[in-house]
Amino acid sequence: ETGVTQSPTHLIKTRGQQVTLRCSSQSGHNTVSWYQQALGQGPQFIFQYYREEENGRGNFPPRFSGLQFPNYSSELNVNALELDDSALYLCASSPPTENTEAFFGQGTRLTVV
Amino acid sequence: DQQVKQNSPSLSVQEGRISILNCDYTNSMFDYFLWYKKYPAEGPTFLISISSIKDKNEDGRFTVFLNKSAKHLSLHIVPSQPGDSAVYFCAASERQGGKLIFGQGTELSVKP
Numbered sequence: 016e017t018g019v020t021q022s023p024t025h026l027i028k029t030r031g032q033q034v035t036l037r038c039s040s041q042s043g044h045n046t047v048s049w050y051q052q053a054l055g056q057g058p059q060f061i062f063q064y065y066r067e068e069e070n071g072r073g074n075f076p077p078r079f080s081g082l083q084f085p086n087y088s089s090e091l092n093v094n095a096l097e098l099d100d101s102a103l104y105l106c107a108s109s110p111p112t113e114n115t116e117a118f119f120g121q122g123t124r125l126t127v128v
Numbered sequence: 129d130q131q132v133k134q135n136s137p138s139l140s141v142q143e144g145r146i147s148i149l150n151c152d153y154t155n156s157m158f159d160y161f162l163w164y165k166k167y168p169a170e171g172p173t174f175l176i177s178i179s180s181i182k183d184k185n186e187d188g189r190f191t192v193f194l195n196k197s198a199k200h201l202s203l204h205i206v207p208s209q210p211g212d213s214a215v216y217f218c219a220a221s222e223r224q225g226g227k228l229i230f231g232q233g234t235e236l237s238v239k240p
Contacts, residue, residue: 032154047224050160057132057230058172063168071227105173109225116162119171 017119018042019108027126028096036091036123040108046070046118047089049081050105058105064089093125101127131155132220132230141238147205149234151218154199158220159197162228163192163203166215176203187198208238 018041028034040047046065050058060071060073065085087108093100103124107117133152141147149163159180164172178185178192180202185192191204206213215235219228 021171048227050228050230055232057134057232058228059218059226060229063227069222073227107171115172116177117225118174121163121169121171 016040019105019106019118021106021112021120021123023123024121025124025126027128030096030098030127033094034094034096034125036093036104036106036125038089038091038106038108038120040089040106041118042086042112044108044110044118045120046109046111047108048081048107050107051075052103052105052122054102059102065082082108084104096127098127101125107128129170130232132229132231134216134218134234135148137232138153138235140218141208141211141236143240144207144237146236147203147208147236149203149205149218149236151201151203151231153198153220155206155220155222155229156199157159157222158229159211160221160226161192161194161201162219162221163190164217164219164230165212166217170230172233173215207235208236208240210238212236213238 020039032104048063049061052058062072103122106120162177166172166225215233218231
């Protein structure tokens, strides 16, 4: 049982536009991570938020930014969209203890045209 | 720089037989390893994990083996079932709860 929900499930945007993806973490989970999965590849770490602060960032440009809210839900914002940003964006949440694993949402499929 | 590699993009196994999925890594700082299963149109689902202090972890039909000296881990599924057909991702982290570095995935097909 994941309990992580992402919205929207699918999205089509035009190159140069901006997009906001949303994630509701599982109840009690205070850590949220975002991943980008291109076709045929494994998920790539974008960044992680812990208690509303960025807690690690992968090799993505600054036009990828995020937020975590007091209820631990999160947003991923991407500015100046490029065609290569087309991918499945996955959100994962983890509980406060370190003895369990990240639970993923179903993802948002972003297509940039 | 691919720190986690799954060199077999696909694997086909007969129902009831053993499925062995392999994964290699290069970063000696990795301390925690996980396997996720992914069906189309769903997010990855956690299967099993192992910390670097162990060399084997078992959960029902799933066993993960870790060979630190070879920087290699494998997932054994016995017996394989058609419902196991999915893409399997190996992932590694420097700590539990930390960022996950994923392999490219192996698509497992279990034939009835």
